Amino acid sequence: MDDVGQLKSVTRSELLHLLAKISGEKDLVIDPELMTILNHFTNAQFLKKNGIAKMFRLDDTFLESATPSRVYLMRPRPALMKCVISQLNGDRKKKKRVKYHILAVPQITHACESMLEYHGFYGEISIQGWPLDLVPLDNDLLSLELPSAFTDLYVAKDQHNIRIVAQSLITLQTLYGVIPTIYGLGKYSSMVKDLFQVLISDDPSLASVMAMGESRVDQLILIDRGCDFVTPLCSPTTYEGLLDDVFGIQSGFVEFDKTVTGKDQPIKLLLNSSDTVYQNIRHRHFSSVHPILSDLIKELQVGYDRRHDLSTVSEMKSFVTDLSGMKQQHRAVATHIGACEVINKRKREGFLQKQLQVEHATLEGLDERECLELIEELINRQVTLYTPLRLMCLLSLTSAGIKSKAYHSLKTQFLQAYGYEHIVIFNRLDDMGWLKEHVEKSVPVFRTASRRLRLIPRDSDRYDLSNPPDMAYVFGGGYSPLSCRLVEHVISSGGWSGIDDLCQHLSPDIFKLSQPTCHRKSPAQLRQVSPSFISLAAAHFLKSTRSDTSQ
Numbered sequence: 001m002d003d004v005g006q007l008k009s010v011t012r013s014e015l016l017h018l019l020a021k022i023s024g025e026k027d028l029v030i031d032p033e034l035m036t037i038l039n040h041f042t043n044a045q046f047l048k049k050n051g052i053a054k055m056f057r058l059d060d061t062f063l064e065s066a067t068p069s070r071v072y073l074m075r076p077r078p079a080l081m082k083c084v085i086s087q088l089n090g091d092r093k094k095k096k097r098v099k100y101h102i103l104a105v106p107q108i109t110h111a112c113e114s115m116l117e118y119h120g121f122y123g124e125i126s127i128q129g130w131p132l133d134l135v136p137l138d139n140d141l142l143s144l145e146l147p148s149a150f151t152d153l154y155v156a157k158d159q160h161n162i163r164i165v166a167q168s169l170i171t172l173q174t175l176y177g178v179i180p181t182i183y184g185l186g187k188y189s190s191m192v193k194d195l196f197q198v199l200i201s202d203d204p205s206l207a208s209v210m211a212m213g214e215s216r217v218d219q220l221i222l223i224d225r226g227c228d229f230v231t232p233l234c235s236p237t238t239y240e241g242l243l244d245d246v247f248g249i250q251s252g253f254v255e256f257d258k259t260v261t262g263k264d265q266p267i268k269l270l271l272n273s274s275d276t277v278y279q280n281i282r283h284r285h286f287s288s289v290h291p292i293l294s295d296l297i298k299e300l301q302v303g304y305d306r307r308h309d310l311s312t313v314s315e316m317k318s319f320v321t322d323l324s325g326m327k328q329q330h331r332a333v334a335t336h337i338g339a340c341e342v343i344n345k346r347k348r349e350g351f352l353q354k355q356l357q358v359e360h361a362t363l364e365g366l367d368e369r370e371c372l373e374l375i376e377e378l379i380n381r382q383v384t385l386y387t388p389l390r391l392m393c394l395l396s397l398t399s400a401g402i403k404s405k406a407y408h409s410l411k412t413q414f415l416q417a418y419g420y421e422h423i424v425i426f427n428r429l430d431d432m433g434w435l436k437e438h439v440e441k442s443v444p445v446f447r448t449a450s451r452r453l454r455l456i457p458r459d460s461d462r463y464d465l466s467n468p469p470d471m472a473y474v475f476g477g478g479y480s481p482l483s484c485r486l487v488e489h490v491i492s493s494g495g496w497s498g499i500d501d502l503c504q505h506l507s508p509d510i511f512k513l514s515q516p517t518c519h520r521k522s523p524a525q526l527r528q529v530s531p532s533f534i535s536l537a538a539a540h541f542l543k544s545t546r547s548d549t550s551q
Contacts, residue, residue, distance in 0.1 A: 004136035004138075004139060004142070006175050007134060007136050007142075007171075007175055008040065008041050008136060010175065011041050011132065012041045012042050014130065014131070015041070015042070015103075015130060016050055018103055018128055018130055019047075019050060019051060019052070019071065020050070020051070021128075022051075022069055022071060022099075022101055022126075023069075024051070024068060024069055025051060025052075025053040025067050025068070025069070026051060026052060026053065026067060026068075026069035026070060026071050026101075027052070027053055027054045027055070027056060027063070027065050027067045027069070027070045027071065028047065028052045028054075028055045028056070028071050028073060029055075029056045029057075029058050029063070029070060029071065029072045029073070029074075029087075030055060030056070030057060030058060030073045030074070031058050031073060031074035031075055031080055031105075032057055032058060032059075033075060033147070034073060034074070034075065034105065035057065036250050036251040036252075036253050037132075037135055037145055037251050038073075039251075039253070039270075040135055040136060040137065040251070040252065053065075053067045054067065058072065058074060058080060058083055058084070059083055060082065060083045060086040060087070061087075062087065062090040062091075063087055063090075063091075067098075068097075068098065068099060069098065069099045069100075069101065070098050070099070070100055070101070071101045071102075071103060072084055072100070072101065072102045072103065073103045073105070073130070074102065074103070074104065074105065075104070075105050076104045076105075076107070076108050076109040076111075076112045077112075078111055078112065078115065081112045081115045081116070082115070084102070085115065085116070085119050085121065088100065088119075088121050088124075089119070099126075100121075100124060100125040100126070101125065101126045101127075101128070102125055102126070102127045102128070103128055103129070103130045104127065104128070104129050104130070105129070105130050105131075105132045106129055106130065106131045106132060106133065106164055106167070107129035107131070108127050108129065109160070113127075131167060131171075133164055133165075133167050133168035133171050134168050134171055134172065135251065137251070137252040137272065138252070138272040138273055139272075139273055140273075140543075141272075141536065142172075143251075144164060144165065144168060145251055146161055146164065149161045150225060153188060154225075154226065154432055155428055155432070159188075159191070162188060162191050162192055162195060163195060165192045166192050166195040166196040166199060167199070169182075169192070169196050169220070170196065170199060170200070170206055170210070172217070172220075173210040173217075174206070174209050174210055175213070176213065176215075176216040176217055177210065177211075177213040177214050177215035177216050177217070177517070178210050178211055178215050178515050178516070178517045179215065179217045179218075179219065179220045179515065180215060180218065180219065180514065180515055180516075180517050181218070181219040181220075181512065181513070181514055181515070182219070182220045182221075182222065182512070182513040182515070183219065183220070183221045183222070183490050183495065183496065183511070183512050183513075184221070184222040184223070184509070184510070184511045184512075184513070185222070185223050185224065185227055185486065185496075185503055185506065185507055185509070185510050186222070186223060186224025186226055186227050186506075186507045186509055187224060187226070187507060187509045188224050188226070189222035189223060189224050189509065189511075190509040190511060192222060193222070193511060193513055197513075211517070215517045219490075219491075221486075221487050221490055223483050223486060223487070224507060226507065227482075227483065227486075227506040227507050228481070228482040228483040228486075228506075229393075229397055229433075229434060230363075230394065230397050230398060230446055230482060231481040231482055231483060231532065231534065231535065232532055232534075233390050233393055233394040233397070234359055234363070234394065234475050234479060234534070235352065235355055235356055235359060235475075236474070236475070236533065236534050237285055237286055237356070237473075237474065237475060237476040238282070238283055238284060238285060238286065238473075238474050238533070238534065238537045239281050239282055239283075239284055239285075239286055239289045239340075240271070240282040240283060240533045240536070240537065241474070241532075241533045241534050241537065242286055242343050243271070243339060243343075243533075244533050246339075246342060246343050246346055247339070247342075249271060249533070252270060252271055252272060253268050253269065253270055253271065254268070254269050254271055255267070255268045255269075256269060256335065256338070256339060259338075259342050260335065260338035260339050260341075260342055261335065261338060262338070267335075269335065275332055276329070276332075277293075277296065277329060277332040277333055277336060278332065278336065280292060280296075281293070281336065282537075283474075283536075283537040283540045283541070285465040285466070285468070285473050285474075285476070286340075286343070287465055287466070288465060288466045289336075289340060290340060291466075293333055293336060293337055293340070296329070296333050297333060300326055300329060300330055300333070303322065303326050304326065306319055307319060350383070351374070351377075351378065351383075351387075354374060355374065355387075355391070356475075356476055356478070358370055358371050358374045358391065359391070359394060359475075359478070359479075360475075360476070360478035360479070362391075362394055362395055362398055362399075363394075363398060363450070363455075363456060363478060363479045364456055364478075365398065365399070365447060365450075368395060368399065368402075368406075371391060371395050372395075372406055372410070374391065375388045375391050375392055375395075375410060376410070376413060378391070379410075379413050379414055379417050379418075380413075380417070382417055382418070385414075385418045385422070388410075388414065389414075389425070389429075389435075392410060392435055393429060393434045393435050396434060396435045396436060397433075397434060397444070397446060398444055398446045398447070399438065399444055400438060400439070400442040400443060400444035400445075401436045401437050401438030401439060401442065402435075402436075402437065402438055403437075403438050404437045404438065407436075407437045407438075411426060445505045445506060446482075448502060448505060449482055449502060449505075449506065450482075452499060452502050453480075453482065453485040453486070453489070453499070453502075454480070454485070455472075455479055455480050455482060455485060456472075456478070456479060456480075457469075457470065457472045457477060457478070457480075463476075463477030465477055468541070470541075471484055471485075471488075471537075471538040471541045471542060473541070474534050474537045474538050474541075475534070480538070481534060481535055481538045483535060484535055484538040484539060484542060486499075486503075487539070487542065488542055491542075495512055496510055496512070
């Protein structure tokens, strides 16, 4: 499954087919969240060749355009629908005659339809769905790109994303054959499995299409984020994880400003394996990145110095051919060095090193006093509110709650420092089980999982981050991600056997779904549909140590 070209081609063809149904020239107004995602399938030049006159970012401002048709490509969210209605009202006031179309990703919701009907536009707009689910961020990485999915499921209790995930399983198997075995852990994973089976039974032709191709994926593992809340609360120490922490990575792209490039104009960089420099350092511990970049600079200098020894025309021709690639690599190295400098500066200015030490101690279950003192210091210094909150949640999850006196003290200090309007955050975190008071005799599930799955390395003080023995390097040698350890166990043991009782503590919903296949399986590679860059780095380590297995 190294080639995602088929997925890109099919998704692009579906979009063009929907646009082709709308005759004549048309403007395309795009949901800001989808603009970056579209770059993985198509580009502005290609769309203009296929009937798009102009492209706009969706907001509530009036559009100045004379094109007779307008297409809104958007996720069906009330806030975005308000922007659409605002633009339609603007056209109505100016008595503009425009044919309106909405391409909802993946489909329109009743709430959005009700908004259009309330404002009197429902009958004037053609509405279709574009079933976009899997987005290929790299040759070995697929993502659903649903940034609000966690909030929807765990805060708002809105389960509409379950259908998108179930549909993505059909998309995956339609393109790459039936997956013989699907393992799952968690309530939502079980719901995805049940809905997937319902969709197949409702449309038997889907099963036939899925069975036509070779089975190129050996197994799929679905794990609820609720089974591992601890991992995303830990501070990343890989280069890619710190890039996301400092700059923010959106749909595989990162934007660097003047602090990195030294130029006034910011640049947007695609982060995938096509950038050989980035591919070499993305999953490395940050302390290993600088030596690698230094070696690359020396190699480039040796390449440039070849110009002094050119004596024949063929040597000159070969040097000129290589020069373009060297210049491109030179720019990439310079960019990543600039990013490393900014990250180092943030590390020196903040509390990162101390925070990592406290996190490791908290994960190991050592004296919580050090963690409480750091949280109080962060609150008193009024750093961004998410930093002390993250440590409070980490302490609560690993200790089955914070002792009552300490909990109320931290809560009072936090609200006094950041404002009492944030009390709703504590209520929501309590509802989710992330931040609560300790109850006597309650045993933290994390401690049991940590012991059974060896999440904490025994010799963390002598851990070699440049040549790590296990995936704990992604957190500075202090912790192996729980969810990735579960994946490792399923791959090595062929299922949940051996940790059934532990899984019951994480979630009572555990399953194995076997599906018949009719075709010979091709060699498959480990594939990750990842919820975080740290999990991705850990999965990459797992892939490199188990190259003959697949997920």
